[in-house]
Amino acid sequence: MTDPALGGGGAGPAAHTVASKLSGYLRGGGAAVPLVTALLAFLAGGVVVLAAGANPIDTYRAIFEGAGLNWLFPWVSGDDRVLAALNLQQTLLLTTPLILTGLAVAFAFRAGLFNIGGQGQYLVGSFAAVYAGSSLDGMPAALHVIVAIVAGCVVGGLWAGIAGLLKATTGANEVISTIMLNWTALYVGIYFFGLGGPLHSSDPAMSSIPVSNDVLESARLPVFWGDPELQGLHVGIFVAVAVAILFWVLLNRSVTGYEVRAVGFNPDAAEYGGINAGRNYVKVMAICGVFAGLAGALDVLGWQFRIATNDIPVSQLGFFGIAVALLGRNTASGTVVAALLFGALLNGTSVRNLDPTIFEPNLASNLTYIIQGLIVMFVSAPVLVEMMSPGRLRRRFAPRRTSRGETT
Amino acid sequence: MTAAPAAPAAPAAGSGRPGGSRLRARLERVSRAAWLGWAGIALGLIACYIALPPLLVRTLIPSLVIAAAGIGLGVVAVRAGEKRVGWGAVVACVAGAFGAYGAVKSGVGNLERVIVWSALLAAALRYATPLTFGALGGVISERSGVINIGLEGMMLTGAFFGVWGADVTQSWTGGILIGLAAGGVMGLLHAIFAVSLRADQIVSGTAINFLALGITGFLYVKIYGDQGTPDDLPEIPDVSLPIGWIPFLGDALEQLNLMIWLGLILVAVMSLFLFRTPSGLRLRSVGENPLAADTAGISPIRVRYCAVVASGALAALGGVFLSIGFVHSFTQNMTIGKGFIALAVVIVGKWRPGAALAAALLFGFSSALAQRLPVFSPTTATLLQALPYVLTLIAVAGVVGRSRAPAADGTPYKRW
Numbered sequence: 001m002t003d004p005a006l007g008g009g010g011a012g013p014a015a016h017t018v019a020s021k022l023s024g025y026l027r028g029g030g031a032a033v034p035l036v037t038a039l040l041a042f043l044a045g046g047v048v049v050l051a052a053g054a055n056p057i058d059t060y061r062a063i064f065e066g067a068g069l070n071w072l073f074p075w076v077s078g079d080d081r082v083l084a085a086l087n088l089q090q091t092l093l094l095t096t097p098l099i100l101t102g103l104a105v106a107f108a109f110r111a112g113l114f115n116i117g118g119q120g121q122y123l124v125g126s127f128a129a130v131y132a133g134s135s136l137d138g139m140p141a142a143l144h145v146i147v148a149i150v151a152g153c154v155v156g157g158l159w160a161g162i163a164g165l166l167k168a169t170t171g172a173n174e175v176i177s178t179i180m181l182n183w184t185a186l187y188v189g190i191y192f193f194g195l196g197g198p199l200h201s202s203d204p205a206m207s208s209i210p211v212s213n214d215v216l217e218s219a220r221l222p223v224f225w226g227d228p229e230l231q232g233l234h235v236g237i238f239v240a241v242a243v244a245i246l247f248w249v250l251l252n253r254s255v256t257g258y259e260v261r262a263v264g265f266n267p268d269a270a271e272y273g274g275i276n277a278g279r280n281y282v283k284v285m286a287i288c289g290v291f292a293g294l295a296g297a298l299d300v301l302g303w304q305f306r307i308a309t310n311d312i313p314v315s316q317l318g319f320f321g322i323a324v325a326l327l328g329r330n331t332a333s334g335t336v337v338a339a340l341l342f343g344a345l346l347n348g349t350s351v352r353n354l355d356p357t358i359f360e361p362n363l364a365s366n367l368t369y370i371i372q373g374l375i376v377m378f379v380s381a382p383v384l385v386e387m388m389s390p391g392r393l394r395r396r397f398a399p400r401r402t403s404r405g406e407t408t
Numbered sequence: 409m410t411a412a413p414a415a416p417a418a419p420a421a422g423s424g425r426p427g428g429s430r431l432r433a434r435l436e437r438v439s440r441a442a443w444l445g446w447a448g449i450a451l452g453l454i455a456c457y458i459a460l461p462p463l464l465v466r467t468l469i470p471s472l473v474i475a476a477a478g479i480g481l482g483v484v485a486v487r488a489g490e491k492r493v494g495w496g497a498v499v500a501c502v503a504g505a506f507g508a509y510g511a512v513k514s515g516v517g518n519l520e521r522v523i524v525w526s527a528l529l530a531a532a533l534r535y536a537t538p539l540t541f542g543a544l545g546g547v548i549s550e551r552s553g554v555i556n557i558g559l560e561g562m563m564l565t566g567a568f569f570g571v572w573g574a575d576v577t578q579s580w581t582g583g584i585l586i587g588l589a590a591g592g593v594m595g596l597l598h599a600i601f602a603v604s605l606r607a608d609q610i611v612s613g614t615a616i617n618f619l620a621l622g623i624t625g626f627l628y629v630k631i632y633g634d635q636g637t638p639d640d641l642p643e644i645p646d647v648s649l650p651i652g653w654i655p656f657l658g659d660a661l662e663q664l665n666l667m668i669w670l671g672l673i674l675v676a677v678m679s680l681f682l683f684r685t686p687s688g689l690r691l692r693s694v695g696e697n698p699l700a701a702d703t704a705g706i707s708p709i710r711v712r713y714c715a716v717v718a719s720g721a722l723a724a725l726g727g728v729f730l731s732i733g734f735v736h737s738f739t740q741n742m743t744i745g746k747g748f749i750a751l752a753v754v755i756v757g758k759w760r761p762g763a764a765l766a767a768a769l770l771f772g773f774s775s776a777l778a779q780r781l782p783v784f785s786p787t788t789a790t791l792l793q794a795l796p797y798v799l800t801l802i803a804v805a806g807v808v809g810r811s812r813a814p815a816a817d818g819t820p821y822k823r824w
């Protein structure tokens with residue numbers, strides 16, 4: 001029932017889940033492979049920059065500083081340090097949802113599922129959170145935040161659960177169903193918050209602007225670094241890191257996690273061992289949706305405070321979660337580091353932070369997609385991964401390569 | 409699963425049985441209960457149809473009676489064991505009744521403006537064409553055993569390079585050729601990873617999509633900047649047929665884009681190629697059992713390379729039509745998921761070109777309808793934009809158990 005072919009028809013060896021095929025990459029030695037992967041992708045990106053007639057070293061340096069990562073250098077001081085702090089706050093603002101959308105993809109991978117629906121789950125999570133955060137006036141602050149966050153999580157989980165349920169009951173491949181749910185979420189959002197939509201802003205001044213109501217003060221996440229008026233860093237980053245830890249505990253220290261990994265490696269064997277693979281798919285997708293929905297909720301409650309329909313199609317954080325998870329080898333710690341990398345890349349290439357005389361920001365944002373694509377591409381091929389691994393690892397994998405069974 | 413054992417639905421090329429008896433043999437395998445189910449589905453459609461122009465029955469009762477009869481047939485089919493068709497009939501009748509209700513409640517003027525069948529058919533053909541090309545690409549790739557999630561990216565590549573080629577060469581043929589070649593290159597990239605490097609095909613296809621998004625966006629900004637693509641792009645011409653006098657089809661088909669006809673022709677060509685030529689048989693054998701094909705002297709590697717490159721080129725043709733045949737410009741990420749819908753079309757069409765065309769027309773029709781409904785209410789029309797995606801979701805969930813992928817689809821081949 002888990003044939004990798006998109007029809008899910010029933011033929012073919014069952015062991016070929018995404019997780020099992022990527023297992024060489026996912027389990028093999030240390031941080032070396034992801035580092036080499038990222039390095040190669042950045043090198044290729046540098047060639048693109050060069051081809052566009054700019055200096056790649058200057059460009060990457062500008063992106064690095066635009067991301068505020070120079071704040072980490074103790075010798076940066078004075079105005080530079082203030083600016084770097086501001087930039088780093090923005091980077092971490094992006095890192096927060098990226099950690100969570102990355103975990104949403106990673107968790108599914110570990111169960112042998114490919115969740116491309118992080119974007120849709122992120123969106124519906126943000127819709128629910130902005131609705132809960134902008135209504136329910138008069139609720140005590142701490143409670144209101146929690147209610148709004150939970151609303152985002154629950155709706156995200158239900159949305160992703162649809163894909164899991166369809167897979168479990170009809171065998172519909174989760175890749176197609178999650179992509180379709182992404183587009184459905186997008187149009188539902190445009191309908192909800194667009195002019196004349198049911199959740200369009202009730203403020204008369206906004207009657208011709210397609211936005212939601214603003215999130216009330218009581219539902220906003222507190223800012224702990226920087227100026228709350230200037231998009232300072234909210235506490236959501238701690239929530240995201242805590243969820244990453246929870247992810248590790250859930251996966252490695254709980255019965256659920258054991259079942260998830262068992263189904264991921266070989267659904268038929270897991271089923272034979274008494275694990276209900278179908279129910280597991282629903283559970284896994286719902287958990288993924290909770291992660292991604294939480295990302296949407298934190299963004300809305302932490303710094304966006306409203307949803308403008310024009311921003312909905314532009315948002316790509318859910319898609320970046322795929323590259324984050326793959327680069328992070330679908331582990332909790334790896335995902336956090338990869339999210340920081342992509343947060344820096346996204347922020348450093350933004351129109352606001354990249355000096356157009358060094359490199360055109362509109363070009364640079366597309367460069368980010370190219371780098372993202374290259375990373376995903378390199379990771380997909382076990383042969384490449386083996387080539388990138390240190391020799392020790394190659395020897396360890398040697399017997400696996402000669403074992404038969406792939407060519408059934 | 410039901411389609412398998414005794415009489416394969418697709419006999420090997422040159423099996424020599426006349427077409428009529430093959431069709432009859434296939435029809436004989438459909439059980440009586442399934443016929444009832446299909447009749448129920450037809451009744452559901454009729455229930456909705458009579459409330460629309462030109463019949464315009466302005467009371468709900470006939471529709472409800474017909475829909476109830478259809479539900480009855482569906483229930484009978486379910487009880488006789490034909491669950492899918494039976495439930496399909498029930499769903500179709502309920503939907504048909506709701507459709508009829510909506511039609512009866514809305515004004516005759518609006519209805520006559522929206523439901524112009526010939527215009528709807530023409531629009532459905534237009535919206536279906538990118539899907540048709542994409543689905544043909546999907547069929548050839550998956551028949552050879554390589555899943556191509558990258559259709560979306562290949563289509564987007566075709567859309568951009570179609571515009572660029574047309575702009576640079578100042579001719580639409582140049583646009584088509586350059587778009588085609590660019591799609592082929594993306595296909596080649598996918599082939600290198602999926603075939604030679606034995607990558608996970610779904611992950612590498614996803615990478616193709618990201619890459620295409622980045623590359624086309626990068627080049628678009630670099631070449632056209634803030635201006636957008638030029639207004640005087642050469643456009644793929646329409647084909648005018650002198651058939652305006654035929655009552656219904658004449659109106660729909662007399663003025664259609666060249667690419668629409670090309671798509672329809674390619675469906676037939678692909679069908680003949682896959683099921684009536686030795687090369688097609690080889691390609692399918694590689695998709696079913698590459699080891700056996702290899703033993704028989706066919707190189708699975710070479711066949712898969714050819715198939716995936718062709719797949720990229722075909723998907724790119726869909727993009728070329730979209731950019732210089734349909735909307736006459738390029739915008740970033742303009743394919744908005746059409747490649748993924750094409751993938752669903754492949755599955756719903758059971759990896760067959762003809763059936764895929766039918767599925768593409770269904771999705772095209774839903775897009776055409778969504779495009780025309782703003783007459784009733786602009787806000788809800790936004791929601792209807794989601795219709796093709798929801799329909800895809802339902803279709804994939806509804807048919808998937810019945811349609812069987814090529815056995816080796818998605819499995820990398822390694823010679824030992």
